Amino acid sequence: MKIFANKDIKQFFLSIAVVMVIFLLISELSVYVLYKELSLPLLLLFLLMTGSVLVICFWYFNRQHGIMESAVTQIDSFLAGDTDARIDCDSEGELYRLFHSVNTLAAVLNAHAANESREKEFLKNTISDISHQLKTPLAALNIYNGLLQGEAEELPTIKEFATLSEQELDRIEMLVQNLLKITKLDAGSIVIEKAVENVSDMMNDIELHFAYRAKQEQKEIVLSGSDSISLLCDRDWMIEAIDNIVKNALDHTHKGDSVHIEWRQFASVVQITIKDNGSGIHPEDLHHIFKRFYRSRFSKDTQGIGLGLPLAKAIIEAHNGTIEVDSELGVGTTFVINFLIPTKL
Template sequence: MKIIANREIKYLFYAIVGVVGSFCLLTEIGVWFLSRNLRALILIFILFLLLLLMVLGLCYRYFSRQNRMLENAVDQINAFLDGDIDARIACDEEGEIYRLFHSVNTLAAVLSAQASNENREKEFLKNTISNISHQLKTPLAALNIYNGLMQEEVKCISDIQEFASLSEKELDRMETLVQNLLKITKLDAGSIVFEKRMENVEELMKDVELHFAYRAKQDRKTLTFTGDDSLMLYCDRDWMMEAIDNIVKNALDHIKEGDFVHIEWRQFSSLIQIQIKDNGCGIHPEDLHHIFKRFYRSRFSKDIQGLGLGLPLAKAIIEEHNGTIEVDSALGEGTIFIINFLIPTKL
């Protein structure tokens, strides 16, 4: 019998037998000295024996039930350790042992959540490494081709200059990928301290215009800005510029010659809104819910230069400023990105 194998339970049974037996013996001695009645002694002995058997029976039944509960708990724990993350111990009643079971179930739930998170992180890391490898493969292959051509076939200075220029573009592409990866990684790790202060939005937009004016002119695309010249935004200037630059760059990448990108900012009662609108080809409805995912590449997009990091980085920066970003688009009509920042209030 398993319950008797438990030393403490065994000692309890011994104690019960000893107490009942001692009380029976003392009672027998007392009755004998008082009455000298043998039949009474036998009757008292039988009654004490029945009492002892009943007490031992009840104890055995109770400890047997407790033993079954513990064995079931051990089975569930072993099942959890063997990989069944849904294994739990039944703990629907009250009592100290059920509190223990509940704590074990809570621990199992926490461990399951951590294991699930670790699996998602491993999968994310695997996909990220795969995407980085894919993104680096194209410029590296191009660089190898250009280098081989310059070494073996190209003799004209103008051709060498052309391939050197192409190589520089591929190197810039790789540098952009690495820099954006570092920025996103720092944001994920929470290692960036934003130096926020009140900034004039129009001055921010002037820097954006300065950044993209030459490119827009070269590509024959129009870049326009409108908004309140006194509007102030509480932000980290450099990081906010990074976010807006990425969105504007994305817009310029997806419009053709003669199209426009228009940036507008305004204040409402409780928020500041920045809109970046273009009249380009638009975003396919299938892609609208995925454009902020890292390395996402649409099967409908003809863009082969995009890295899939600009918009996710912009979104992360905006959210670090307690802002939100939304996108609305129609195929053939254009796209609008709407950025909202709540205005801090003093209560």
């Protein structure tokens, strides 16, 4: 019986039985000492009383067990997403006071969830509005800056400042775009449309994206993996995530260094590894690199905006994947991304 799965209840019933037996033995012994014979009526009376007490206790605990099971069912329903699930607490007693507190907690959680949802929606709309408002002046500034560069061919100082201005405008545009993407992911307003994609094709697209930069900086991007491995994912978003990690690797490598992108398939996992032999990450920073706008006090990078890796992590987790990082100063950094294969679960 389910109620006897509770060790305390089992000991309670055992204690009652032991006490009744002891009282019965003492009573029969007393009768025997006084009258030199045992009393059958006394034995029957004790057995009847013991049985009655045990039955009443069993009924009570079984009823309490039923009430608790009903409460657990309602709590499980709430945790499963039924925000209207509540425990019946119309009766009086300590147990029903507890149920009332649980119902109050559920109502408070619902209120917090509703507030959080409204705040996320407000944040998404606000950042979206700001981003769209910034696009027009940014486009205009880029045009003006381009015209300034064209007119400053014979003025090296002005041309230098115009080039620096272009770099800063590019940074602002990247910040705006990444803020918009990561906010939409947070708010759940982006639908990840998954399809079976060839991993090799996606990695080749990424290599092509960075080919010019790698050539200019005299760095090498090396691809390694089977052409037959596929992944259930949103191609555009997955390329966005890997792009950000590869860009981070290129940002922290030097002339002659290389970035290796490798993909493998195991029994139930597709694994993508991005490894570089660059400057590495300080141990103090390893637990913080996925935090938004995090700036290391050891980093010499003055161009980064601290959103690339958090965005990559958000996209990977939206695909039910995991990302881990291992790094050694002066040796390099390795990012390992794992995706479970649904058909192998």
